[in-house]
Amino acid sequence: MKKKSIAYLLLVCFMFVTLYGCGPSNGTADASDKILIGVIEPLSGPESYDGLRMLEAVKMITEQVNADGGLLGKQIELKIEDGAAKTAESASAAEKLVTKDKVQALIGAYASTATAGLLPIVAKYEIPLVNGVSQDEKLALQGNKWYFSFTLMNSTIAKMAIPELVKSLNIKKAATVVINSDAEIEYSDVYAKGLSALGVEVSQNSFPEGTQDFSSILTKIKEEAPDTLFINMGSNEGVNFLKQLYQSGYKGKLVASDLYQQWADEATKEIDGMYFAARYVLTQDTPVNKKFAEDFKARTGKYPDDSVAGDYDSMLVLFDAIKRAGTMEPQALREAILKTDMDITRGHIKFDANGRGGFDCKISQFKNGNIAIIKTIPFTGV
Amino acid sequence: MVELSQQIFNGLVIGSVYILMAGGLTIIFGVMNIVNFAHGEFYMLGAYLAYVLINVLNLNFFAGLLMASVLVGLIGIIVERILDHFGDRGETEYVYYTILATVGLSMIIANTVNVVAGPSQHQIISGIATDPIMVGPIIVTQFKILVIVMAFSISAIFGLFLKYSRYGKAMRATFENKEAAASVGIKVSTINMVTFAIGSFLVSIGGILVGSMFNIYPFMGITANLKAFAVVILGGLGSFGGAVLGGIMLGVIESITAGYLNVGYKDAVSFILIILVLMFKPSGLFNKISK
Numbered sequence: 001m002k003k004k005s006i007a008y009l010l011l012v013c014f015m016f017v018t019l020y021g022c023g024p025s026n027g028t029a030d031a032s033d034k035i036l037i038g039v040i041e042p043l044s045g046p047e048s049y050d051g052l053r054m055l056e057a058v059k060m061i062t063e064q065v066n067a068d069g070g071l072l073g074k075q076i077e078l079k080i081e082d083g084a085a086k087t088a089e090s091a092s093a094a095e096k097l098v099t100k101d102k103v104q105a106l107i108g109a110y111a112s113t114a115t116a117g118l119l120p121i122v123a124k125y126e127i128p129l130v131n132g133v134s135q136d137e138k139l140a141l142q143g144n145k146w147y148f149s150f151t152l153m154n155s156t157i158a159k160m161a162i163p164e165l166v167k168s169l170n171i172k173k174a175a176t177v178v179i180n181s182d183a184e185i186e187y188s189d190v191y192a193k194g195l196s197a198l199g200v201e202v203s204q205n206s207f208p209e210g211t212q213d214f215s216s217i218l219t220k221i222k223e224e225a226p227d228t229l230f231i232n233m234g235s236n237e238g239v240n241f242l243k244q245l246y247q248s249g250y251k252g253k254l255v256a257s258d259l260y261q262q263w264a265d266e267a268t269k270e271i272d273g274m275y276f277a278a279r280y281v282l283t284q285d286t287p288v289n290k291k292f293a294e295d296f297k298a299r300t301g302k303y304p305d306d307s308v309a310g311d312y313d314s315m316l317v318l319f320d321a322i323k324r325a326g327t328m329e330p331q332a333l334r335e336a337i338l339k340t341d342m343d344i345t346r347g348h349i350k351f352d353a354n355g356r357g358g359f360d361c362k363i364s365q366f367k368n369g370n371i372a373i374i375k376t377i378p379f380t381g382v
Numbered sequence: 383m384v385e386l387s388q389q390i391f392n393g394l395v396i397g398s399v400y401i402l403m404a405g406g407l408t409i410i411f412g413v414m415n416i417v418n419f420a421h422g423e424f425y426m427l428g429a430y431l432a433y434v435l436i437n438v439l440n441l442n443f444f445a446g447l448l449m450a451s452v453l454v455g456l457i458g459i460i461v462e463r464i465l466d467h468f469g470d471r472g473e474t475e476y477v478y479y480t481i482l483a484t485v486g487l488s489m490i491i492a493n494t495v496n497v498v499a500g501p502s503q504h505q506i507i508s509g510i511a512t513d514p515i516m517v518g519p520i521i522v523t524q525f526k527i528l529v530i531v532m533a534f535s536i537s538a539i540f541g542l543f544l545k546y547s548r549y550g551k552a553m554r555a556t557f558e559n560k561e562a563a564a565s566v567g568i569k570v571s572t573i574n575m576v577t578f579a580i581g582s583f584l585v586s587i588g589g590i591l592v593g594s595m596f597n598i599y600p601f602m603g604i605t606a607n608l609k610a611f612a613v614v615i616l617g618g619l620g621s622f623g624g625a626v627l628g629g630i631m632l633g634v635i636e637s638i639t640a641g642y643l644n645v646g647y648k649d650a651v652s653f654i655l656i657i658l659v660l661m662f663k664p665s666g667l668f669n670k671i672s673k
Contacts, residue, residue, distance in 0.1 A: 044501045046599070180646060207645040210605075212596035215392035216640030216648070222521075223385040236503050240597055243505075249514035249521045266505075 034077045035070070035328060037062070037318070038097035040108030040118065041311075042085035046210070046236050049262055050307045051110060054133075055080065056300050057292075057312040058107060061319070064295075071322050083109040083117075091117030098125045104328045105130065107314050110307065112136030112183040122146040126330050128337055130318045132344075133310035135257075136183040140356050146330075148337050150317070150349055150357030151310055152279050152379070154187040154232075157257060160361040160377045161277035162194040165228075168363070168374075169253055169275065173201045175226040177217065177241070179233045180206040187232040187257070195230075214241050218248040228253040235260035235305075239267045246270040258306035259364075259371055265302070271366050278362045280306035280346045281373050288316075289345040306346075313344040347379070384519040389641040390634055395526045395595075397633020398533030402588030403606055404613035404625040405537065406581030412557045412620025413577040415477060416465060419484040421585055421610055422603030423491035428454045428586025429593035429602065430495055433506050443508045443594070451586040458582030461487065462575050488603065496600035503597040506590060529591050536587065537626050540580070544622060553577060557620060585610070608649075615656050618666020627668045 039058050042051035058078065066075050079101040083090030090109040097103045098121060106122060106129040109115050115134040122129040123144050130148045137153040152160070165171065174195050178184035185206060192202045203224055205217055221229065229252055233241060239262055245254075246269070254274040259282075263271055282293055282303050292312055296304045304312070317340055322328065325336035338351050347359030363375040407421045431450035435441045441449070468479040510525045544550035555563040556573045564570050589598075589606070613632050617624025632652055640648040659667060 044496075046501070046503065048501045049503075211645060212592070212602075213392075213396055215395070216389060216637050217645050219385055219388040219392060220641050222388075236597070240503075240505075243512070244596075247512050247514055247521075247523050249516070 033074060035072065035074050035322065036077050036079055036101060036103045038094070038101065038103030038106045038108075039078050039080045040083040040090050040093045040097070040106065040114070041080070042110050042114070043080075043082035045084045045086075047085040047110060047234055050235055050260070051082075051085070053261075053300065053302070053304070053308050054110065054311040057296060057304060057308045058315055060295060060299050061312055061315045065319055071319060072326065072328070076319075079103050083114050085109070085111040085114045087113050087117040089117075090114040091121060094118045094121040098122075098127060103127070104330070105318055105322075105333065107131070107311060107318070110134070111181075112139055113181060115139055119144050119147055128318070128321075128330065128333055130314045130337065131310075132313040132317070132346075133307055134183070136186060138182070138186070140354075143354070145355065146334065148317070148351060148355040148357070150313070150351065150359075152358050152361060154183065154257075155190045156358060156379075157277055157279070157361055158187075158190040158194045160379070161363060162191065163198065164363055164375060164377060165255060165275070165277060166195065166198045166200060169228060169255075171195070171200050171228045171253075173224075173226045174228045174230060175203045175205060175221050175224060176230045176232070177205045177207070177221065178231070179237060180208050184232045188230075191230050209237075211237070212240065214244045215248070218245060218250070222248055222250060226252055228255060230255045232257060235262040235307075238263050242267040242270040259366055260307070261303050261305040264366065264369070264371070268369055272368070274366045275374075276362075276364045276366070276371070278306070278364050279359070280304075280309040281362045281364045282371055284346070284362065284373065286343060286345075286347075288343045292345045304345075309345040313346060313349070316342070316344050317349065352381070385641065386638075387518075388520045389637045391520050391522065391526075392641075393634030393637030394630065395529055395633070396637065397630040398530045399588045399592055400609055400613050400629035400633050401533045401537055401626050402584050402591070402629075403610040404617065404629050405540065405622055406584035407610045408614045408617065408620055408625045409553070409577055409622055410581040411614070412622075413553055414462075414574050415473075416480045416484070416578075417477070418581070419481060419607065420461070420488040420491060421484075421581070422605070422607030423488045424454050424458060424582045424603075425585045425589035425592075425606045426495065426598070426600065426603040427457065427491060427589070429506065429589035429598040430499060431586075432590040433504055433593065433598055437504070437507050443506075443510065447587065447590050450590060451583045454586035455579040455583035458578045459575050461582075462578035466571065466574065488607070492600050492603060499600065501600060503599045504593075505597050506594040508594040510594075525595060529595065532587070532591065536584065537622075540584070541622065541626075549573070549576060609652070612652050612656050614666075616659055616666060617668045621666060621668060624666050624668035628666070631667075 041055045042048055062076050062078055079097050081093035083093045109118055110133055112134040118129055123146055128146055132151050135154050137155050140149040176188040176191055178188045188204045192204050195202045207217055256276055258278050259276050320342055321336035325332045341350050349357050349359055351357040358379045360379050361377040362373045364371050364373045410416055410418050428450050431453055432446045435446035435450055436443055465480050468476050512523050512525055514521045552568045552573050556570055613625055613628040617628030636648045636652055639651040
């Protein structure tokens with residue numbers, strides 16, 4: 001009986017150690033000899049194609065900086081969690097990273113809905129969250145002083161790109177097609193508003209996340225006969241949608257914000273001639289982008305896209321701020337991030353007093369397997 | 383009118399897949415009294431096996447489709463043999479135990495594929511042209527025509543098999559009265575095995591066709607299961623003819639709803655229809671036809 005009790009006790013201890021990862025081999029690094037950065041990406045679920053690529057970019061730049069001696073004389077250690085691009089999972093991951101792993105800054109969590117789960121955590125524990133990916137403007141407008149957001153928001157990019165697109169593509173009748181989520185509906189709304197203001201007739205369409213069969217929505221769009229279709233959806237849904245759009249016989253122009261590499265790889269024929277009001281363009285001829293694109297291709301065998309560039313840029317901004325701050329003390333780090341003034345893969349970045357930044361918008365076109373910038377529209381503020 | 387014709391065609395395509403999904407489920411229920419909650423996972427397994435055979439091992443699409451579906455049929459036999467162990471319990475216990483066992487099995491299969499193959503989505507490359515073709519006012523593709531032709535041909539062959547073959551007659555006899563069938567020398571356990579294999583084979587073809595039109599992913603079986611149950615309830619539990627008509631009806635209603643209302647209402651409308659059927663005609667809309 002006694003032996004049995006001991007066995008049960010050992011079992012409970014084993015489960016505790018396994019579940020909470022607090023055994024000696026899993027011990028957290030001492031914050032004093034390492035810089036701990038928490039990374040939350042969608043590593044499972046439909047967005048994992050992007051999440052895994054983004055993680056590679058984050059690992060790549062961290063290894064490069066560590067090989068050059070690290071920062072502040074310390075090596076950088078990444079603490080990685082899967083947020084599955086979902087609010088609750090990402091929030092739990094952030095809570096664990098901050099309270100258990102004691103990370104000193106956070107990167108993540110891809111989708112705006114997922115990033116929304118991180119905001120209360122970083123505000124509560126007062127650590128910086130640097131995000132160059134999530135596009136929902138409402139997150140940046142929450143007034144969270146620990147959230148630093150610097151991708152081009154949908155409203156900003158619409159304001160910058162729509163007049164040029166309407167003029168150069170001679171758009172008279174347009175339709176939007178987006179996934180039914182906050183950020184994408186916001187995209188649809190701001191584009192519809194911007195296009196209508198210039199006299200373009202617009203219809204808005206959305207579909208639930210996880211939709212596989214787009215035939216009904218495509219039939220409806222075909223009946224409306226828009227000359228230009230504006231789409232905003234994830235890389236996986238995008239490939240499926242673009243293939244079915246091609247099969248539906250649609251002959252009009254196509255516009256999206258950014259070219260996902262998965263689209264270029266798997267829907268090459270379907271996106272030939274497609275336009276982008278882009279945040280990131282692979283062929284942008286700057287030293288930072290050239291090094292990034294080449295290094296990433298050498299590491300993964302594939303080229304990066306906006307999401308990958310967004311997380312790489314987040315790390316560039318964070319590492320630059322750590323160097324300038326000379327400490328990992330949160331308030332000093334926050335002030336250093338606000339003073340950022342540097343080249344990133346997507347242009348040049350500065351933050352305003354509210355922790356919001358931006359860069360130039362690139363009108364570009366995918367033709368014969370390559371993307372080229374047609375016109376650069378300067379960033380004039382959010 | 384052009385839009386309506388196109389939406390009906392779209393509904394026919396997806397309805398054809400529903401026939402294959404629900405046909406298997408309904409015969410398994412009809413003959414064996416098993417509510418197979420792992421049916422959707424056989425649909426997913428078929429798609430993944432075909433992906434390996436066609437995309438990875440470069441097999442011809444039709445050879446890959448046949449081979450993958452036969453393999454899923456064989457897996458079906460193994461599962462049926464396991465479920466058969468519950469046969470010596472009481473009738474009610476048998477239903478409960480097999481429900482619990484198939485729910486568990488569905489989770490095991492889906493999560494195993496998720497771990498082994500990863501969560502990313504893939505498409506089965508059929509090699510059949512997907513370029514749009516105008517047929518009168520509507521746009522079709524060769525593959526979509528193939529889906530309709532295959533679903534109806536397989537249904538017709540299976541219908542003839544049920545009506546005229548020795549095994550088909552034995553299956554119908556088992557469906558009508560298990561004890562009476564056994565008393566005239568029908569080996570019920572063999573019929574159960576063949577039924578489960580055919581049901582799994584049919585749903586696997588559905589999964590492969592969907593995986594070639596859209597994408598495959600580890601949890602694709604969940605939606606497929608819901609749709610198959612919806613069709614079976616519409617058509618009448620245990621009625622193969624009902625599954626054919628129910629599948630087409632659901633496909634067309636969904637397509638028209640998505641086109642004229644909103645894509646988001648598509649699933650809601652199907653389930654409202656099921657609730658109405660269960661309230662006013664619980665035996666199914668087309669149950670008489672099959673009998």
